[in-house]
Ligand SMILES: Cc1cc2nc3c(=O)[nH]c(=O)nc-3n(C[C@H](O)[C@H](O)[C@H](O)COP(=O)(O)OP(=O)(O)OC[C@H]3O[C@@H](n4cnc5c(N)ncnc54)[C@H](O)[C@@H]3O)c2cc1C
């Protein structure tokens with residue numbers, strides 16, 4: 029399972045072996061850097077850090093490197109060669125270099141479940157990781173990089189929990205990584221350009237797509253050019269954007285604008301969806317029309333994956349265009365928590381180019397922090413990369429910012445807002461009316477259980493936040509955000525018993541390792 | 553001064569909410585303020601045990617310490633009776649079940665401890681009974697075979713810390729109290745008729761404003777911030793802060809009807825009415841401190857690997873079927889104790905009209921603390937001897 033450059037065991041085989049020691053692992057057992065996420069940000073960071081002599085471990089719960097955008101089919105699909113994603117020419121090279129790099133310790137299939145602190149690791153932190161079969165371990169590291177990516181923005185409306193309702197990202201993953209496509213008539217609805225890409229992907233797989241509904245006016249080709257440059261797809265595909273639209277129309281796909289899905293209907297599975305006209309702020313104006321559909325694919329955009337950052341206690345800031353709550357950081361990608369850095373989508377959903385650039389800069393900052401020589405040119409180059417990427421991404425972010433208030437209004441009294449705990453909008457409304465002293469989402473969470481389930485609130489935070497904001501006539505940001513706790517993904521109580529078993533770093537520390545020098549201290 | 557009250561309650565934990573509710577029922581004009589939201593600190597983070605037996609932390613330091621801790625028993629017995637009728641009086645569920653609490657033992661030493669405890673507790677009027685292994689087979693079949701005996705207190709049980717304080721706050725509002733969140737008491741000055749207190753509040757636009765209100769009396773129900781508030785009123789209220797760890801599981805079919813504690817290990821567990829299992833027992837977390845070592849209660853405190861692991865081991869040892877149950881979150885809560893394990897309850901010396909209660913199992917004891925404080929506010933003489941809980945007992949002589 030795990031792979032390391034040396035012969036040292038990785039956690040995969042750990043069990044009771046010598047590499048797992050009880051608490052008390054000293055500084056020698058620590059990695060210099062633990063990276064969570066092997067997408068563009070995490071891969072770039074790990075390689076850059078290794079280039080500067082850091083002992084690096086990368087943890088990703090997927091089976092292979094690549095992250096969301098370059099998700100690779102499982103290795104068992106032997107026929108599948110890594111196809112270069114056009115426009116991201118660097119991607120193939122980055123993944124190949126990453127996979128071949130002997131210096132890195134990689135742990136695929138392991139989820140990072142939280143960060144703890146142990147007095148036995150002064151100046152370090154303990155990254156807890158869990159594997160469905162192999163249990164729980166902690167990894168001691170001097171620095172942590174959060175490169176956990178993003179996920180589809182969930183929107184609650186009547187019927188959204190019916191089987192057959194899927195997110196664009198999930199469909200893309202199914203088709204790309206698992207080679208499975210939905211069967212039947214598909215309707216796609218949302219506001220993000222990824223919808224067009226997914227519609228195109230489905231049409232090419234031979235799936236019948238009946239309609240693609242955009243909440244805003246259909247982006248003009250010029251808008252799309254900007255948009256796709258920063259988020260999905262790639263430069264060469266930009267030229268094809270118009271082509272996608274044309275191809276969809278040619279295949280009998282209706283592409284509508286100013287249209288929002290207000291309900292999904294069906295007994296045990298989606299059979300019909302209701303689409304309604306909306307105004308410029310996405311408020312429903314007309315009576316919905318029904319469209320038969322076996323699947324509804326939603327694509328309203330992305331939310332930054334910030335559970336780990338929240339669990340650690342990093343400050344977040346509310347920035348709707350950037351994807352809601354994003355992790356605060358300085359110009360070297362340091363978070364508010366000493367020793368913890370962030371790169372990629374958790375800083376704001378900005379696409380693969382920016383993720384990679386941020387990964388590089390974060391690694392350089394970490395190397396400098398740990399006393400390595402970092403050239404000014406390298407830093408300047410990484411910063412330039414971020415500036416370039418940001419020019420695109422801010423355009424996209426502004427253009428495709430979801431009208432969250434209107435989306436919040438889609439949930440009716442009986443609509444389940446929190447799927448994990450099956451809490452309806454009506455329960456929330458009644459609670460808020462009876463409890464005028466409540467004005468924060470965590471107070472709502474504690475009383476109503478919304479966000480208390482295994483997903484840590486990532487599915488309902490947006491809905492709860494907008495419902496609270498409109499009930500209290502306060503800005504969404506003032507209502508706060510759900511806190512997250514270890515384990516950020518559930519693990520059996522029995523697995524927590526080994527939370528004090530450390531995975532040691534490979535013993536051959538680079539000669540210039542910082543040892544116990546004060547500059548490495550994490551906890552102030 | 554436009555705004556005036558009979559009492560300002562500082563703190564929207566269970567204690568503050570109960571006090572505001574009871575005082576409002578008494579006819580007082582009450583303002584409750586919390587710097588954050590109702591129930592966001594200890595009262596919403598704790599294990600929800602209603603424990604009346606002496607806890608492990610009270611007996612681990614030896615028999616003499618246990619005897620001192622037992623002096624809180626009158627408050628416990630009062631609380632046990634109050635919890636039994638609280639839901640009816642509030643008119644909402646607080647998740648209360650007093651279906652018995654077991655303190656379990658695994659070896660002869662621990663059984664000896666149970667015997668000593670039971671005798672001490674009975675001498676204070678708490679009914680406890682020691683169950684042997686064969687009785688446990690029928691009463692608590694979910695317990696590990698390694699458990700050889702347990703003390704049962706029929707009054708013990710649980711309430712739901714998640715919902716209790718907000719429900720009481722709603723009752724307080726219904727009784728006429730004003731409840732203001734995001735409102736921090738930052739200053740106080742003594743007046744001939746009481747106090748002018750300064751409140752810093754964040755309004756719905758995010759703007760921060762300051763106002764002063766006049767009040768005859770003040771109740772400090774501020775948990776770990778008690779010492780800080782004491783200073784605002786010029787009084788010494790020393791408390792010892794603790795950061796403790798809790799873990800909760802996903803929902804599983806009901807199988808643990810009791811509160812379960814351990815005579816020789818840090819462990820408390822119970823199944824809430826939501827069917828989640830709450831695991832705690834006093835495992836430490838790292839309390840955040842500033843450069844000078846002063847605690848910083850507004851920061852996020854840190855989990856310690858050994859504590860989570862140790863707590864999980866203790867839980868699975870006692871209830872083996874928990875091994876495969878998903879844990880969904882572990883968190884840190886902060887609370888106060890006093891050096892002698894007894895609470896601080898009563899009038900604050902040197903600050904006329906100011907009252908305080910905190911320390912120890914203040915969730916369990918919340919109702920009796922609130923009843924005592926409400927009585928003091930109304931000028932009634934307490935029916936429980938408060939001398940052992942005198943807030944000034946550690947500062948006597950040292951205050952100028
Ligand atoms: C479903 C989906 C599809 C997308 N499709 C496209 C697309 O086609 N084109 C495009 O340009 N952009 C797409 N995006 C946006 C995309 O996220 C970024 O462009 C790019 O992948 C971001 O890189 P990153 O390194 O920041 O994060 P990611 O690539 O998302 O990498 C994050 C990695 O972290 C891992 N991870 C997260 N949390 C944990 C944890 N707790 N423990 C262990 N591992 C963890 C994940 O498994 C993932 O591999 C998509 C996003 C999503 C969510």
Ligand SMILES: Cc1cc2nc3c(=O)[nH]c(=O)nc-3n(C[C@H](O)[C@H](O)[C@H](O)COP(=O)(O)OP(=O)(O)OC[C@H]3O[C@@H](n4cnc5c(N)ncnc54)[C@H](O)[C@@H]3O)c2cc1C
Pocket residue numbers: 562563564565566567568585586587588589590591592593594595596597598599600601602603735736737738773774775776777781795796797798832884885886887888909910911912913914915916917
């Ligand atoms: C992990 C854990 C488990 C526990 N388990 C149990 C148990 O099972 N049984 C039990 O009986 N006890 C238990 N306790 C103890 C119990 O939780 C506390 O004693 C009790 O909740 C204290 O309630 P409180 O209302 O006094 O304080 P809190 O609930 O802490 O409320 C104090 C409030 O005061 C507010 N405040 C502070 N300063 C100001 C200010 N200047 N202005 C305005 N507002 C202010 C705060 O914001 C806070 O909301 C546990 C404690 C912890 C941490």
